[in-house]
Amino acid sequence: MSETGIPLAGVIGHPIAHSRSPQLHGHWLSRYGLRGHYVPMNVAPDDLAEVLRALPRAGFAGVNVTIPHKRAALALADEVTESARRIGAANTLTFADGRIHADNTDGxxxxxxxxxxxxxxxxxxxxxxxxxxxxxxxxxxxxxxxxxxxxxxxxxxxxxxxxxxxxxxxxxxxxxxxxxxxxxxxxxxxxxxxxxxxxxxxxxxxxxxxxxxxxxxxxxxxxxxxxxxxxxxxxxxxxxxxxxxxxLLHQGVPGFERWFGRRPEVDDATRAAVLA
The missing domain is CATH 3.40.50.720 (NAD(P)-binding Rossmann-like Domain)
Known part of the structure; x- marks a missing residue:
């Protein structure tokens, strides 16, 4: 939670302009009338560890991780789900109690x-x-x-x-x-x-x-x-x-629920928002 009390989350990749996750999470935030921000972040591989350590201090509840950071994010995590361990990569990070929790929701x-x-x-x-x-x-x-x-x-x-x-x-x-x-x-x-x-x-x-x-x-x-x-x-x-x-839509559900406290629905309106 940020200093303003507004939950923050985002997606990290390199490059990141192609990601549709901001449209997805932005649609859900608007649809359910939730306070929060979801931001894309272009992070070079050499900067990933430093950025992940800084984000919780900046008020971020968690982030999605995309190419090329999924394996590196797993290695940097303090706690790893069984799914992420078996897949060998993380796409969903949650920050809590000063620790990085890594999951993989692709499957x-x-x-x-x-x-x-x-x-x-x-x-x-x-x-x-x-x-x-x-x-x-x-x-x-x-x-x-x-x-x-x-x-x-x-x-x-x-x-x-x-x-x-x-x-x-x-x-x-x-x-x-x-x-x-x-x-x-x-x-x-x-x-x-x-x-x-x-x-x-x-x-x-x-x-x-x-x-x-x-x-x-x-x-x-x-x-x-x-x-x-x-x-x-x-x-x-x-x-x-x-x-x-x-x-893409369904893999975003668990992270959104963890960061913003509401389990979102994937329906035709969600598809339309991401395709717009």
Missing amino acids: YGFLENLRQGAPGWDPAAGAATVLGAGGAARAVIVALMDAGVSEVQLTNRTRATAEALRAELGGPIRVRDWMQAGDALRDAALVVNTTSLGMTGGGPFLVPLDGLSADALVTDLVYTPLETPLLRGARDRGCRTVDGLGM
């Missing part, structure tokens, strides 16, 4: 987006195929295994990276060659793209969808554009699809 946001966007989704329906093996994939895989998915088929352009992730996380993960990505879709009840392929300004999404079952649920963590080439192709094959914006 929570991913699952809540699926449940909202595809009511009745059953994690036990079959295998999940995950494209990509970076930080986002790590959070998705941990969440899927915790939810009860029987097998995760993991494919990445660099197989060694996928093998390293499988060894680190353990559990029912099967690595497939990137050249077999199309085959990995054939057996999938759920398909998740965690790569930047298909994103505006990114590389093209060229994974063949011929084997994709019409019964599969398909989601893409990319949300610029909202309908990616993967989602468009899957929808054309009759699949249910869920876009990636909801993951």
Whole structure:
């Protein structure tokens, strides 16, 4: 709490201008008539430790953390949730009693987006195929295994990276060659793209969808554009699809509640505010 009694929070990244978190939290503050401020902060990696130590003294209740600081923020925290430890990164920090509490809500946001966007989704329906093996994939895989998915088929352009992730996380993960990505879709009840392929300004999404079952649920963590080439192709094959914006919205819920004392709702008005 700041000296004025107004709660402060924000998001730290480098760069930070692209972040939509200020629109999200600003919408919730306005919607619920809460006093508070949520500010974007461009912090270089060499300055992160100093800034995190200073923010509580400046009256901040906590911050979101985005690229490239998620791993470093975890290492600087005094207390770490089990989720953040397993994922190996923090995206939500809360300052209390002079200590930094680190959490990772990406997996929570991913699952809540699926449940909202595809009511009745059953994690036990079959295998999940995950494209990509970076930080986002790590959070998705941990969440899927915790939810009860029987097998995760993991494919990445660099197989060694996928093998390293499988060894680190353990559990029912099967690595497939990137050249077999199309085959990995054939057996999938759920398909998740965690790569930047298909994103505006990114590389093209060229994974063949011929084997994709019409019964599969398909989601893409990319949300610029909202309908990616993967989602468009899957929808054309009759699949249910869920876009990636909801993951951003839902992952912000726990932090907002901790910092501002009100659990916010993710609905159409929230999506519209962030897309505006």
